[in-house]
Amino acid sequence: MNTFGRLYRLTSFGESHGVAVGGVIDGCPPGLELDLDLIQNELNRRRPGQSRITTPRVESDTVEFLSGVFEGKTTGTPIGFIVKNENQQSNDYSNIKDAYRPSHADFTYHQKYGIRDYRGGGRSSARETIARIVGGAVAKLYLDKLGIDVKAYTSQVGHIGLENDYRMYDLTKIDDNIVRCPDPEVAELMIKLIQETRYQGDTIGGIITCVIKGVPVGLGEPVFGKLHTALGAAMLGINAVKGFEYGMGFNVSKKGSEVNDSFYDSNGTISTRTNYSGGIQAGISNGQDIYFRVAFKPVSTILMEQQTVDITGKNTTIKARGRHDPCVLPRAVPIVEAMAYMTIMDYYLISKANKPES
Amino acid sequence: MNTFGRLYRLTSFGESHGVAVGGVIDGCPPGLELDLDLIQNELNRRRPGQSRITTPRVESDTVEFLSGVFEGKTTGTPIGFIVKNENQQSNDYSNIKDAYRPSHADFTYHQKYGIRDYRGGGRSSARETIARIVGGAVAKLYLDKLGIDVKAYTSQVGHIGLENDYRMYDLTKIDDNIVRCPDPEVAELMIKLIQETRYQGDTIGGIITCVIKGVPVGLGEPVFGKLHTALGAAMLGINAVKGFEYGMGFNVSKKGSEVNDSFYDSNGTISTRTNYSGGIQAGISNGQDIYFRVAFKPVSTILMEQQTVDITGKNTTIKARGRHDPCVLPRAVPIVEAMAYMTIMDYYLISKANKPES
Amino acid sequence: MNTFGRLYRLTSFGESHGVAVGGVIDGCPPGLELDLDLIQNELNRRRPGQSRITTPRVESDTVEFLSGVFEGKTTGTPIGFIVKNENQQSNDYSNIKDAYRPSHADFTYHQKYGIRDYRGGGRSSARETIARIVGGAVAKLYLDKLGIDVKAYTSQVGHIGLENDYRMYDLTKIDDNIVRCPDPEVAELMIKLIQETRYQGDTIGGIITCVIKGVPVGLGEPVFGKLHTALGAAMLGINAVKGFEYGMGFNVSKKGSEVNDSFYDSNGTISTRTNYSGGIQAGISNGQDIYFRVAFKPVSTILMEQQTVDITGKNTTIKARGRHDPCVLPRAVPIVEAMAYMTIMDYYLISKANKPES
């Protein structure tokens, strides 16, 4: 259950306070040039301490590849990699050894496993997503050559949100600000809200929108392997995610006549006039842009006193110390992209397998 | 990709216009009494022709079990079953042989496979969900004995919706009306809206809410096998579904201090005062009610002329004939329940495997 | 665990004394013409009652396809099929209801599941292999077009055996006799031995050799998915199989200098002078003939009184009645072929997925 994908597979391991986090990518085709700068750049986008609205914790998060690469190219064998944990400060967490933090993994992990690495989030730590970033970056390198491009951005923080239509925004500007919102003015408002929330010792939720362009017709498998099912599962596997919608999503008070996407001949290519389907029909990509939205709850760690129970079940209170993210979204944008890249990569390889013989 | 689950597995087969639809349940523990009446009753809840707001097509949808059952009990071997297709009326579909219906599977299936059973939805037909109903009903029989109960209901049709809090409604009354909404007055409004929509030859979307009670603490696997990830994938695999949210879902403009679920000692059991988490924390059930919402788009088949292209890519128009559902929700309620039952069953078996030795 | 394969998948169901046996083929590419005569012919080669050295039980074993085929071609969707059980004669088995037949599935199934279909072999019956024959025949239709050919034959019955080198025999003659041995004189001896064994109420073991020609270079996946690993698992999953060897196999008292297969330039193609490797090197096909041998124990059902225990654990005796195979090999030849075809098909599809982009 720590493995993602069918033909392009990432197995991840590692806790926040262990020696290292890492992963194994299995199924990457051979001959791909591994652009280490691009991979490290994606890690840097996820890294803590990158701006004044993320946790000030500093980790260099430098990836070391251990296998599967020869003379700069993938060999078709599994790509093992690790990122060492540097800044652990276990003592920060001593107060949470014997009590369950509300809405954290503490209680469920302890009940399930009977043992718990109390020095932090353990396996549920956001640090595990490092492996996903690497897996996604390798997929991105591959899909770039096929003209497939994934772009995610922060579209809502608290009550401050963009319009739903991604075509209204210039997606090349996402990384121009620290909240990763393509509208600079809205970005400023979001940043201000996050900073205010931090001063209160509180946290805030939001929404990330993601757009995938260039996906060829035919990716996706009926009936349990629909492309949006896989994308949804990929997103719902990210920490703090509470919802996923694609195309028209939860905007359901519509008639069929309003949201059916009529086909037309667009200079010899079959296209649709509208795209309420979100680029996926009957679970299979139709060549239009794929877009979806992902809801993130506020980070559970708040710097306020909260009521809870200790591990014996007795009522007590708890107050977090240390350095935490007031809002997960800026750092989650590259994670959403990574999961999307891995999903598309997996389905691209599957679609190669079941093509009719030519 | 036509198999759902890991340890409790359903493999489904069959098209709307083939000989039969059916499936194979693999992994059902032995010794379970197979209550055929309950299974058939679930099929009847999904069946077309059940009310004035569903398609008037009539199918008896009688399930035949072919294997895996001996003297009324499961034997631990795979349970094969079929439901024959009776009411096919292939000629109804002759007009759609050469043109792609907007927002249907026609275009993507044809492009992907180069061949298409044009006599109906083929594999993308809602008829495939019969297999899911049977798989879910068998899981329900098993989980009933463990005190686990799943209830889904129509919570929104078009703009007519219930309050979000499921605790406001009496969930024993869901099947008291044909739209399967626990509030009889709202149900009447929904039914009226569906009928009006049908008279216009149009269709309408909506939302189904689902509540699962009695799930023990500890179901769910980090990190890619979170329980809500599996539930989300199960729901996103249902035809016409465009979104999934659980717990606080897309209602993200909240502070951490507002939505953290504080633990307390409830007569010797650890419980939470609120349940914004939706019964799942860090991907693992925490013993509270699990609840989620599923968005359904309007049915694509409308009785109006629509613009489209034919299979050569030329612009044309198309108009559906025949008998169709104006709203998928009443018949989708048992499907949502079935997918939830199978998911919980699968994770229940997985949790048995990885429990510490006692 | 009732599913075989990764991308070309067969899920099988059914017991000897249920309504039907059948299966679902998932992952067959679209557009394959389904030659029903060829498929039925393979079933006939497996069928009981086909000759004087098989059980005289008569079953027509006519396959009915339920889905996945349209206008005679596969559509890419799952192919469901059943074969009805006709000749059940449950009363034949009444004497074995309360006692465990030695070396049969009775004891282990009963202990594992706590319930047992005592009317025959249940799920462990050879009847289950019908599904494999169908799965293999569909793969054969596909691989035929790629020039891949599988031939199995009876190479040993009791102490009567052929030479190990398959190139000494004319493999087109395998079906010319009822024991399926390509050497007519040895075949006569085998048939005589089987008949003598039957008169004694006894059974006899043997070996089947299988040769696969035309497999392209590159099928097989390091490290746990080696091609011979998959072939071995496929064979070891057949009832009564006790051993598998390929290439030089158990003939291990050899030096490296004797059995290394040196490469040479054979008119522009790289070939090997010898083939001790059996067509597979480091788990990947090298373009040479693949060959292997499969050991079958004698059938456990003998028409003699045997000592055993009853289901309460008390010592007793048992004597089989009815109609049984004195030797499993003649009917196992098409099963070995079917499992080989499915394995090669699966790996062929996998190899398509992980080919470098051209």
Add this chain to the structure above:
Amino acid sequence: MNTFGRLYRLTSFGESHGVAVGGVIDGCPPGLELDLDLIQNELNRRRPGQSRITTPRVESDTVEFLSGVFEGKTTGTPIGFIVKNENQQSNDYSNIKDAYRPSHADFTYHQKYGIRDYRGGGRSSARETIARIVGGAVAKLYLDKLGIDVKAYTSQVGHIGLENDYRMYDLTKIDDNIVRCPDPEVAELMIKLIQETRYQGDTIGGIITCVIKGVPVGLGEPVFGKLHTALGAAMLGINAVKGFEYGMGFNVSKKGSEVNDSFYDSNGTISTRTNYSGGIQAGISNGQDIYFRVAFKPVSTILMEQQTVDITGKNTTIKARGRHDPCVLPRAVPIVEAMAYMTIMDYYLISKANKPES
């Protein structure tokens, strides 16, 4: 395909000449004390340079655990580990960069992937088995507590072999000599033969026998997941293995009346008088000893000139340099045990999942 197992899963990575080899164990239940000495001891049994009949190459092969362990116990989360590659001597292999070594992975890997790490065996190197040793040792720690014990030994080298019946030997003496044969006199002959073979620059094959005691009744899954199928696949996935047989194996010239294992009441437990079945009936363990034999070909690397082709397909010759094993068996004994432990562990967890509710 670099992942082994279903519920107890090992994903392995690493090449002989990369930075490190390693793996991820997923599915190990929590609370297991990780005895690092035992694990390292198993690695030492596999290590090169351990005796005068193995390669003199020296590697310390010290394992570093990176995750999944807290305060000396497993936590239920994935256990990542690495072993650094120390003694690479890439220049030893410069002569094989442009030519394919006969019966090695060079040709098939190059043809399949279009790229090859020519500095050694790459992914096909025996070095990859380090990950399996660790995975097996962790399983051994778990199964020890359940009274399950695996013992493998060298039973044949070249023409020098033991009797087939493992009960004739004292299996506690296996590690008393460097060839790991429980009969000290035969061991001496084997060692002498291996040394002679080495002086000739040649290599020699052989057979390893393995016995598993204490497996409870009921492990194994019909029909494609039979226990011996899994054991066979586990063994056939080890480098240089050419055959697998269990119970009576290829000794097939037997009558049913000779090899049926009759049941009897052994002091209240149902036992069998003989064990031709090899402890597995109908794919499920029956409580008797499980035993099987594994055939290994001679190592392909010989210190003699051999004919081959270069990577352009032209005829040439090649002669290995450096330090190699003249016989793989002494170091393969712990690998056979490790694969057996992992297989039994996997099936033990599976059997927990599908037990009837008590």
